[in-house]
Amino acid sequence: MKRVLLIVGGGIAAYKACELIRLLRRAGHAVRCVLTDGGAQFVTAMTLAALSEDRVYTSLWDLKDESEMGHIQLSREADLLVVAPATADLLARMAAGQADDLATTVLLATDKPVLAAPAMNVRMWQHSATRRNVMRLRCDGVTILEPDEGAMACGEYGPGRLPEPAAIAAAIERALAPRSRPLAGRHALVTAGPTHEPIDPVRYLANRSSGKQGFAIAEALAALGARVTLVAGPVALSTPPRVDRHDVITAREMSDAVDRALPADVAVLVAAVADWRVEAVADKIKKAGAPPTLTLVENPDILATLARAPNRPRLLVGFAAETSEVLAHATAKRARKGVDWIVANDVSGEVMGSERNTVHLVNAAGVESWEELPKRMVATRLADRIAAALA
Numbered sequence: 001m002k003r004v005l006l007i008v009g010g011g012i013a014a015y016k017a018c019e020l021i022r023l024l025r026r027a028g029h030a031v032r033c034v035l036t037d038g039g040a041q042f043v044t045a046m047t048l049a050a051l052s053e054d055r056v057y058t059s060l061w062d063l064k065d066e067s068e069m070g071h072i073q074l075s076r077e078a079d080l081l082v083v084a085p086a087t088a089d090l091l092a093r094m095a096a097g098q099a100d101d102l103a104t105t106v107l108l109a110t111d112k113p114v115l116a117a118p119a120m121n122v123r124m125w126q127h128s129a130t131r132r133n134v135m136r137l138r139c140d141g142v143t144i145l146e147p148d149e150g151a152m153a154c155g156e157y158g159p160g161r162l163p164e165p166a167a168i169a170a171a172i173e174r175a176l177a178p179r180s181r182p183l184a185g186r187h188a189l190v191t192a193g194p195t196h197e198p199i200d201p202v203r204y205l206a207n208r209s210s211g212k213q214g215f216a217i218a219e220a221l222a223a224l225g226a227r228v229t230l231v232a233g234p235v236a237l238s239t240p241p242r243v244d245r246h247d248v249i250t251a252r253e254m255s256d257a258v259d260r261a262l263p264a265d266v267a268v269l270v271a272a273v274a275d276w277r278v279e280a281v282a283d284k285i286k287k288a289g290a291p292p293t294l295t296l297v298e299n300p301d302i303l304a305t306l307a308r309a310p311n312r313p314r315l316l317v318g319f320a321a322e323t324s325e326v327l328a329h330a331t332a333k334r335a336r337k338g339v340d341w342i343v344a345n346d347v348s349g350e351v352m353g354s355e356r357n358t359v360h361l362v363n364a365a366g367v368e369s370w371e372e373l374p375k376r377m378v379a380t381r382l383a384d385r386i387a388a389a390l391a
């Protein structure tokens with residue numbers, strides 16, 4: 001028996017929440033409802049209470065519940081939070097991190113997984129504000145179901161209908177299922193971020209890598225049960241749960257840390273390692289006379305070295321950030337460096353530091369181009385592929 005906290009928003013499709021409660025109850029789950037003010041315009045608390053066989057929560061300002069911090073209790077006592085129907089307004093308030101009613105306060109206060117089933121007019125669904133909010137929430141880890149396509153109560157046709165209760169119930173079962181851990185017992189090594197190559201004690205050469213994609217991959221691999229070693233260049237990111245992080249500054253430090261982390265079953269080298277470093281690091285260079293000449297020497301090629309190492313990981317994945325002819329360069333890099341997979345992306349736009357990425361997976365089978373996705377979703381998809389390859 002799992003406990004579902006169902007938040008019912010203010011859309012025509014709120015009546016389908018009633019059927020959803022029945023399906024979840026029949027599957028043996030406990031359902032507790034939060035009804036928004038908007039939701040209460042479409043279904044009554046009485047109906048939801050009767051179907052869920054529990055009281056229904058509507059107000060943040062209930063003296064009795066809030067003397068016990070009721071909004072925190074509600075999320076604490078649930079295994080999963082479900083928003084159905086998730087209105088455009090609720091999605092917007094969730095994405096903005098607002099907490100101006102009981103529903104959004106519970107959603108902001110929770111550390112439990114959240115699943116939202118949107119329902120709205122097709123134009124509201126396709127509006128750039130809603131697109132942005134959905135992308136933002138997915139980046140934050142919220143599972144958002146795609147609405148169905150069809151004739152709508154407003155007389156229009158298109159995507160925006162609430163999925164059928166049975167489909168939402170199935171998605172809820174998937175979200176509640178214990179996560180399978182196909183990478184349990186495997187060691188995954190991930191590098192992320194830039195490296196900084198000192199010029200003198202206060203200056204350095206660097207690049208724009210934020211480390212977000214590599215950190216997301218480390219997190220996704222750990223979520224599948226892998227023991228993850230993350231070698232991170234200088235980035236301002238917090239360590240994902242259950243990940244063993246080693247911070248480094250320079251390419252040579254990163255290379256040493258990678259060596260120390262071996263053996264590994266899979267290595268995913270996402271870091272944007274500086275190709276060159278300054279040959280001789282001087283005392284602080286003074287601004288006097290002509291500008292100094294910096295002599296650069298090559299840094300170790302961590303990916304190519306690992307590909308030739310006697311203890312080469314069984315699966316070696318490299319990243320190729322390119323600004324032109326992405327696929328040609330990625331295919332050539334795969335052959336030249338002797339790696340199994342190259343994940344190529346075009347960084348001529350605003351990928352570095354952004355939350356999204358459009359990548360191509362290049363391997364022996366050819367090229368697979370993925371649609372633009374939040375970096376977290378690129379990470380979970382790649383982790384699933386790695387799990388399949390190592391199975």
Ligand SMILES: Cc1cc2nc3c(=O)[nH]c(=O)nc-3n(C[C@H](O)[C@H](O)[C@H](O)COP(=O)(O)O)c2cc1C
Pocket residue numbers: 008009010011012013036037038039086087088089090119120121124
């Ligand atoms: C008859 C009617 C139907 C509505 N249906 C929807 C809907 O299906 N989806 C939606 O996002 N908003 C819909 N709205 C607008 C929402 O009710 C409104 O944005 C409300 O503030 C949402 O409340 P909530 O944030 O508590 O869900 C509808 C409004 C009316 C008057």
